[in-house]
Amino acid sequence: MxxxxxxxxxxxxxxxxxxxxxxxxxxxxxxxxxxxxxxxxxxxxxxxxxxxxxxxxxxxxxxxxxxxxxxxxxxxxxxxxxxxxxxxxxxxxxxxxxxxxxxxxxxxxxxxxxxxxxxxxxxxxxxxxxxxxxxxxxxxxxxxxxxxxxxxxxxxxxxxxxxxxxxxxxxxxxxxxxxxxxxxxxxxxxxxxxxxxxxxxxxxxxPARAQAQLAARANEPEGAARRRVGVALAEPLRAGDALEYVRTDRLTGNRTPVIYRVDRVQGDEVSFNAGSRIEKTNGQVVSITSPAGGMFDSASPPGGWAPKDEVQPGMRWHLDYVTTTDDRLRHELNASVGAEHATRVDGVDVNVMRISYDGWIYASYGTGASPVGTPLNVAVLYSPELKRIVKFEATYRRAYASVTNETLELVRIQR
CATH class of the missing domain: 2.40.10.120 (Thrombin, subunit H)
Structure with a gap:
């Protein structure tokens, strides 16, 4: 014994x-x-x-x-x-x-x-x-x-x-x-x-929770594990869950984990990281007070990078907005949605659509804006099933020839 x-x-x-x-x-x-x-x-x-x-x-x-x-x-x-x-x-x-x-x-x-x-x-x-x-x-x-x-x-x-x-x-x-x-x-x-x-x-x-999860997986028929993980990815977020992204600087190769942890779900709003990011349950962004994800947050349009209720291939729209974080820069962008295709998130196939944003960023001076803009190119992969961006890519040439070239990619949802 x-x-x-x-x-x-x-x-x-x-x-x-x-x-x-x-x-x-x-x-x-x-x-x-x-x-x-x-x-x-x-x-x-x-x-x-x-x-x-x-x-x-x-x-x-x-x-x-x-x-x-x-x-x-x-x-x-x-x-x-x-x-x-x-x-x-x-x-x-x-x-x-x-x-x-x-x-x-x-x-x-x-x-x-x-x-x-x-x-x-x-x-x-x-x-x-x-x-x-x-x-x-x-x-x-x-x-x-x-x-x-x-x-x-x-x-x-x-x-x-x-x-x-x-x-x-x-x-x-x-x-x-x-x-x-x-x-x-x-x-x-x-x-x-x-x-x-x-x-x-x-x-x-x-111990009991871990053993139960292992036993359930061992008894699943072939292919069930993949389906189960896919369902878990799409489940509604709860307090304590976390979205784990990796931010990569493509100029230096540096990789940094970015965690958005849910601290509260109230009504149709989800609060991340003590309120520094708030979304609707449909994934649309309500507010961002701390740009944890680099340009994914700091350059975010009102409502986020997939602000439409139903994103469909072939859609186009124009955006002209001033960001609420950092330097309050004016962004003028044209968006277009490509065809649906599959990508993998945490080992699971997920259907996504590519949304391309091309345009300019203007520095704000006083009550107006600089007439000289700098080009911004953004591409995001949006999953209608997960109701969120699973990959973000941005290229932005700042003043004095400095360049931002970064990605942010969802690697898993911690539950």
Whole structure:
């Protein structure tokens, strides 16, 4: 018979049951000293051992850690490290729907953290985030639990003012007693001290959810997996879902992930990244206050790059607008829609139409605009089924002969 500690789900439940009583609050230095050995850095690599991403992970049981699945995305292998100590790790329980992945490490003796009681998170309580922002290992930030976001009767996201930066994803959000409240996931790109974590009570369900997903896939008839993924792509977005794009500078080859995470769905509007992007449920853009996706956002027409209710091959229209972000430049563009064809998104064939935009950008001066324009050429692939742009390409020659040549491509929808 396996010892209890070999079963992560039983271990987590037992830990929660033992910690219902309230412990004395710790000073920040004592809390950090207690927890620092239980939060590790994650480094991922491709098949050629080239670095991909960096994140964080929290020890939740002997030899087991939890991180966010998007940190591990597309990795051929990965390690956990702290200071000059590195361990190879393997994926044990993936739950991409909640962006939580449990990993295991052999001969690993780091101390597991304690869990806060389920449902005990309170808006206004003092919290502490520990992670590895921008490669700075074991960084502590302090703040408040500023909101409980979600839907369907459960808190799907914890909102906090404790700072979370690139590399922090997968770290821990702790209460003042040093108990794990959540796994940090992302921060709003336009600042505003808006940061988010997945509730720690989800960890007890992680093994069962992962095994159920694997069992369901194993029993599917041939071809069903492809159909299932296609349906999942087209499902309505919910709080906690995320659109993962990759932005590529075609002049330098630099690739940067761009995440639009849903924080609220209210009526017919979907809010991304703490309100920095708001869309209608039909994909039309309502507002953009932070251009996370480069020119995809900063040069966006009113309503977005597919502003018509029903886009059809052969359609044409003219646009003359001033952007609401950055320099408020005037754009004058002619749009035309090409024939429908298929492309692939996350391994699934998706029907798209190419919409071409050709025209000019004019710099605004005072109440008027510069009479001298610079050419802009944009091509987007629009999916009527997904009701969104799956690929964006732009070429723009700025003043003084500098050139912008970039793409933004949807690689997956995290659910």
């Amino acid at each position: 396996k010892p209890t500690w070999m079963n992560p789900a039983r271990w987590l439940c037992a830990a929660g049951a033992l910690l219902v009583g309230h412990a004395a609050a710790l000073e920040p230095d004592a809390l950090f000293a207690k927890l620092t050995g239980s939060v590790w850095a994650v480094r991922t690599f491709d098949a050629q051992e080239r670095p991909l991403r960096a994140g964080s992970a929290v020890v939740i049981a002997p030899g087991r850690l939890v991180t966010t699945c998007h940190v591990l995305a597309k990795a051929s292998n990965f390690v956990v490290k702290r200071d000059n100590v590195t361990y190879g790790a393997t994926l044990e329980y993936p739950d991409p729907g909640r962006d939580l992945c449990q990993i295991k490490v052999a001969n690993f003796t780091a101390t597991p953290v304690a869990l806060a009681p389920a449902g005990g998170a309170r808006v206004g309580q003092r919290v502490y985030a520990i992670g590895n922002p921008r490669g700075l290992e074991n960084t502590l930030s302090e703040g408040l639990l500023s909101g409980l976001r979600g839907g369907d009767g459960e808190a799907r996201l914890l909102q906090t003012t404790a700072v979370i930066a690139s590399g922090s994803a997968g770290g821990g959000l702790f209460d003042s007693d040093g108990r794990l409240l959540g796994i940090t996931t992302f921060a709003a790109r336009d600042g505003g001290n808006l940061n988010f974590a997945m509730p720690a009570e989800f960890l007890a369900e992680l």
